Every structure is written in C-alpha cells, then in structure tokens.
Amino acid sequence: MELFITVTLLFAVVFAVLWWRALLGNWKMKREHAAQDMEELSYHERTRQRAEMLHRLVEGIEDGLFIISSRLTVLFVNRGAMKFFPPISTPVGRTLLECVRDHRIVEMVDGSVQSGQRQKQEFLVSSRGEGSGVEDRIFSVEAVPLNGDAPGGMEGGVLVILRDETEKHTLERIRKDFVANASHELRTPLSIINGYLENLVEGDISEPDETKRAFGIMRKHGDRLAQIVEDLLVISRMESGEPEAVRVEEFDFKACAQDVIHRLTPVITTKEAKVEVVLVDNCSPYIHGDRYYWDQILFNLVSNALKENLARGLQVTILLKQEGDISEIQVRDNGVGIPHADLPFVFKRFYRVARHHSKDIKGTGLGLSIVKRAVEAHHGTITVHSRPGIETLFTIRVPRAARG
C-alpha cells in the first residue's frame, strides 16, 4: 500500500513538473511571437515613415527630379520638375520627350543612358512662366546613371536633375554690365577732362572766352565723376549695415520734397515739367526718418522720372498719405514707363533698362538700389508699377513710429 502511495505521488510530481514546463514553454513562445510581431510592425512603420520622409524631401526640393528608364520612359517625377514644363496629366509612364518637349535634353539623357556616364549641360528653354505665360529660362540638366543595385526596373536608367539657373545668369549679367557701365561712365568724363587739359597745356586753347568755356565743361564732368563716386560710396556704406548709418528723427517731409524740387529746378524748367507735392487729406507733413536718406530717395526718384522722359510736359507727383501706423509715399510720373519684363530687376544694383529710350540717358544703375536700401534702412518697403507710355508709380511704406 505504501509503495502504491509513493509511486502515485512520484507520478503526480513528475506530471506536475512536465505540465509546468509545457506551460512555461508555451508562454515563452507566445512572448517571442508577440515580440516578433512588434518588431515586424515597427519595421513596417519605420519603412513607412522613411518612405514618407523621402517623399516629402523629394517633393520639397526646388530642383526638378526625373527617374528615366533605359528606354527613356518616365518612372518617377517630382513636383519641382513639372512646374518647368507644359502641364501634362500622369507623366509617369510617358516618354521623357512628351514631358520636357525638348529634343536636346532627351538626346543628352539618351547619351548618358548609352554611355553609362554622368553628363551635365545648360539649355535655354522656353518654359512655363508666371501664370499661363511662357518665358525663356536657363536650365542646367544633369543625368546621373543609376548603378546595378538600383531597385527593379531602374537598372540602366538615369536620374535627371533639373536646376533653374536663370537668376544666377541674370546676376552675372548685371555684374558684367555694371563693370562695363561703370567703366564707361567713369571713362567718358575723364577723357573729356583730359582732352581739354591737353588743349590747354599745348596752348590750343588760349582765348579767355574759350578757356573759360573749357573750364566750365571740365567742371561739369568733374561734378559728374564726383556724383558717380558718391553713389558708389553711399551704396557701399548702406550695404555695410553700419547701425550709425541711419539717424531717425521727425522731420518735415514736405519741406524735404520742396528742397529736392528746388535743386532740380533747372532740369524741370528745361523739360517744361511740372512737379508737385500733395498731402492727402491735409495730413501732417511730418514723418520719421533720416532726412539725409529721404533727400536721396526723393532726389533719385524724381530725377529718374525727369531723366528717363525726353518728351516735354511731364507731370510728376510726390504724394504723402498717413494711414494708421504707416506713412505712404508715392512718386508718380506719366512718362515712358518701365517695360514689364524689366520691373523685377530695376532695384538690383547696376541694373539699367535695356534702352527702350534714348542712348543719351546717363546713369550707373545705382539710383534705385540706393533708394531701396535707404527705404529698408527705415524698415520700410518699396514697390513699383508701370504701364509703359502711361505711368510709373513708386510706392514706399514706412512705419510712422521712430525705429532706429
């Protein structure tokens, strides 16, 4: 009997141990599966997040990106690329030519596919402009062959990167134009002065009247040289960002405008022009600012209007409007105007409108950039609107409260 009890107990213990182990094993397995599931889930989540991040990155890039198959079919295109070309629905799956509509670009990309070599070139392309218009832009196009481990379907294809270099080229052209313009502007008065000096030294000019006239001309051109150098100094002083450059205080704007008109009276009279100052609703003539700078601003704007317009009877209005916290100043003329295409550039340093009017009009292309910098030094903004042949309007808005 005792033996029976002992054996039964032994079986019970063995059974309990085995059952416990099985239970533990099952529990461990479940835990492992759960951990695996979690890992898989977070792997998918990580992959999804990475794909989302890449998508945003690619779509956020200003440059255009295409992935082109070895048969020159579009496999991928970002938003940046499509804004350059005529709109096309579902570009993926179409040929590159259908999207870019330029044989030269397609030939270059094909060259890269065939040779497996990276290629880069610049193209002048008629591209989609603002709104629905078409404008000429300069694109750099780079084709980068995709190597052997590119994802399926992309092997042998290329990544095409499009960059709009128009702005860079425009700035470069402006810089070159300036060097040519400034040298010309400085050389002309210098050679006139030198010419007269030589005549005086050689005794070719000896009569008192002739001598007086020669000195008069030399003085005029000397003044012009001084003006160009002054413009260059003013602009470099403003660009240096020196805080003491602007001294803001309340001053009589109307008196400042009238001083400018007074200084320009000889030109105004010769051109039979009319320049007037208007205070809207009889507002206060006082504004906050550095009078020295405002003198430059008004002088440049009014003298530009007079200089650019050869026809007689020009009407120029300098208008002041006080609106809440803002003083608004307008300078309007009814002359030749500025062509639409030139408007975005007129405030750029050294930019001069390609002569839609006489070649005799002198300038360095610095006047409006001085004006813009002076306005910005007053925490203000300046805009320009023009309807060629009808009017040109410069609008300046500056805070009424003093800000140094």
Ligand code: ADP
């Ligand atoms: P510039 O020294 O040539 O006058 P600005 O920077 O003052 O240089 O002006 C840039 C260009 O903008 C000028 O070359 C001129 O063609 C154009 N412009 C400026 N103001 C006027 C205006 N009121 N009417 C017509 N064209 C203007």
